[in-house]
Amino acid sequence: MLMQSPADILKRIRKIEIHTKSLVTEIFGGEYHSMFKGQGLEFSEVREYMPGDNYRDIDWNVSARLGMPYIKKYRETRELNVFFIIDCSASQNFGTRVMLKKELMAEISAVLSFSALSNNDKVGMIMFSDQPEKYLSVRKGRNHTLQILRDILFLDPRSTRTSLFSAFEYANRILKKRSIVFVLSDFLDRGFEQPFSHLARKHDVIAIRITDATEMALPDAGVLSLIDPETGEELMINTASDAIRRQYRQIMEGQHKALSELIRQCGADLLSIRTDEPYIMTLKSFFERRRRKYRRRR
Numbered sequence: 001m002l003m004q005s006p007a008d009i010l011k012r013i014r015k016i017e018i019h020t021k022s023l024v025t026e027i028f029g030g031e032y033h034s035m036f037k038g039q040g041l042e043f044s045e046v047r048e049y050m051p052g053d054n055y056r057d058i059d060w061n062v063s064a065r066l067g068m069p070y071i072k073k074y075r076e077t078r079e080l081n082v083f084f085i086i087d088c089s090a091s092q093n094f095g096t097r098v099m100l101k102k103e104l105m106a107e108i109s110a111v112l113s114f115s116a117l118s119n120n121d122k123v124g125m126i127m128f129s130d131q132p133e134k135y136l137s138v139r140k141g142r143n144h145t146l147q148i149l150r151d152i153l154f155l156d157p158r159s160t161r162t163s164l165f166s167a168f169e170y171a172n173r174i175l176k177k178r179s180i181v182f183v184l185s186d187f188l189d190r191g192f193e194q195p196f197s198h199l200a201r202k203h204d205v206i207a208i209r210i211t212d213a214t215e216m217a218l219p220d221a222g223v224l225s226l227i228d229p230e231t232g233e234e235l236m237i238n239t240a241s242d243a244i245r246r247q248y249r250q251i252m253e254g255q256h257k258a259l260s261e262l263i264r265q266c267g268a269d270l271l272s273i274r275t276d277e278p279y280i281m282t283l284k285s286f287f288e289r290r291r292r293k294y295r296r297r298r
Contacts (some may be wrong), residue, residue: 087185
C-alpha cells in the first residue's frame, strides 16, 4: 500500500465529508430521523382518554381506580447511541469497479454518522479483524465523525483475518446502553450466531453486507489466479467455462440466501450493497420500509 501524506489524507476525508453531508441534507436525513424518532420513550404522565387515542396506551389500573379511561403519555428521549461495527480484515481491500469495499463502508458510515450528528445523536465504533482493532466510545461532534471516517480508510490492522464471533462478543461486553448498531462487513465468516443473536436482543441491529460485483458473479476472463487476501491461499480457475461460472453464481446465491435467513432468525435486518451500485437510494428505500414496519407495530 502506498504511503499517503497527511495533506492527501485530509483532502480525501474532506472530499467524502462534503459529498456525504450533501446527501444527508438533500436526500437522506429525513429518512434517518423518521426511522429512529421515538425509539427511545419514557413515561411522562397519564391523562384522560380522548377519541382517537390508541387503546393500547390505556392505563387499566388508573382507569379502574378513577372510574374512567386514562392513557399513558410518553415523551421521546434523546439522545440515541449509534454504533458501527466495522470489518477491517484484508478482504475489505478488494474492489474491481468503482471503489474498494472499505471505501464504500467509509461513505456509508459517513452518511449515517452525519445523519446522527444532525439528529443530535452520539456515534461510536468498533473495528475488528479476528480481534478488536479499534474502539471509539460514543460521542458527538464533527471531529469525532471525521476520526471514524479516517480510521475506516487508513487504519492498519494487526491481523488480516476475520472473526465475527469475537467482534460480537466484544460488542456485547462493552455496549451497555441500548443502541442502533450497524454492522458493516462482507460476512465471509460463519459460526457467529450465538453472540450475534444476543446483540440483536439488546440492540436494534442492522447488518449491511458489502460485496463486489465479481464476488457474486465471476467474469469471463480466462484462467485466473485467485488469492485469498486473508489466508494467502491461491486457486487457479478457468473463468471461461460457462459451467464453472454458473456453479459459482449458484454457490454465492445460496450463501446469500442462507445469510439472509440467519440474520432474520437472529432478530436483525440485512441490507446488501455492492461497490458498483449507487448506495444512497438503497439506504433510503430500506429505511422507508423500516419506518412503515415500525408504524404498523405501534
